[in-house]
Amino acid sequence: MADERPGMAAGEWEARVELAAAYRLVAxxxxxxxxxxxxxxxxxxxxxxxxxNPYDMMFEEITASSLVKIDVDGMPVGxxxxxxxxxxxxxxxxxxxxxxxxxxxxxxxTPHGQAxxxxxxxxLPHTQTAMIAAHDVAYHDYEGIATDxxxxxxxxxxxxxxxxxxxxxxxxxxxxxxxxSCFLRLYFLERACEAQVLxxxxxxxxxxxxxxxxxxxxxxxxxxxxxxxxxxxxxWPALLRKLDRIDPSYRD
Numbered sequence: 001m002a003d004e005r006p007g008m009a010a011g012e013w014e015a016r017v018e019l020a021a022a023y024r025l026v027a028x029x030x031x032x033x034x035x036x037x038x039x040x041x042x043x044x045x046x047x048x049x050x051x052x053n054p055y056d057m058m059f060e061e062i063t064a065s066s067l068v069k070i071d072v073d074g075m076p077v078g079x080x081x082x083x084x085x086x087x088x089x090x091x092x093x094x095x096x097x098x099x100x101x102x103x104x105x106x107x108x109x110t111p112h113g114q115a116x117x118x119x120x121x122x123x124l125p126h127t128q129t130a131m132i133a134a135h136d137v138a139y140h141d142y143e144g145i146a147t148d149x150x151x152x153x154x155x156x157x158x159x160x161x162x163x164x165x166x167x168x169x170x171x172x173x174x175x176x177x178x179x180x181s182c183f184l185r186l187y188f189l190e191r192a193c194e195a196q197v198l199x200x201x202x203x204x205x206x207x208x209x210x211x212x213x214x215x216x217x218x219x220x221x222x223x224x225x226x227x228x229x230x231x232x233x234x235x236w237p238a239l240l241r242k243l244d245r246i247d248p249s250y251r252d
Contacts (some may be wrong), residue, residue, distance in 0.1 A: 011044030054082030092151030
């Protein structure tokens, strides 16, 4: 990982590189939404500062140095050459402040995620990927564009101790104790949503429902902590190597 930079707290530059990589990966997998939606990460230290995207940059452009450091109100800490969207941090700030393990929070508006968020059935346990994700997924009803600070309490209550959420009629969200684990949870959730949309495009009749007890078995085989270990030890290093082959400028 990159060295620390002058004027930054210990661990901040590493957090910047990791989050910039996540932004590039979200763009690479087609989960971005122009300049909208956010991925955030906590800056190490007691100040309750966070990193978030500049509001005027596409995800494919973001670098470690261009990320903006903000406070719990979404306001920049120190000088920044880029604007930020304080309203866009409403969801993130609630989770970061309520959950000690929420070092990273990722929220996207993919077509597949939005489609499943609009389905009354929610995420169906008809694929292995969905069964891996579903037992750790919470749901939050839509209350309008997330600018109402009072919504934060309800959102945190709905999330509880889980690490993923389907925001009804809105999109998807994941939480992690690292950028790596947060991203891998997002990957599984988005892949499950994509499979569900494809599955239901042929109609609901004739779907093969897994045998009784299998859903619970898969849940036991994929505990939240296991996802974190899989991400940090295996998947995330491989994803960083992929980015470095394509374009290592996210590290700048």
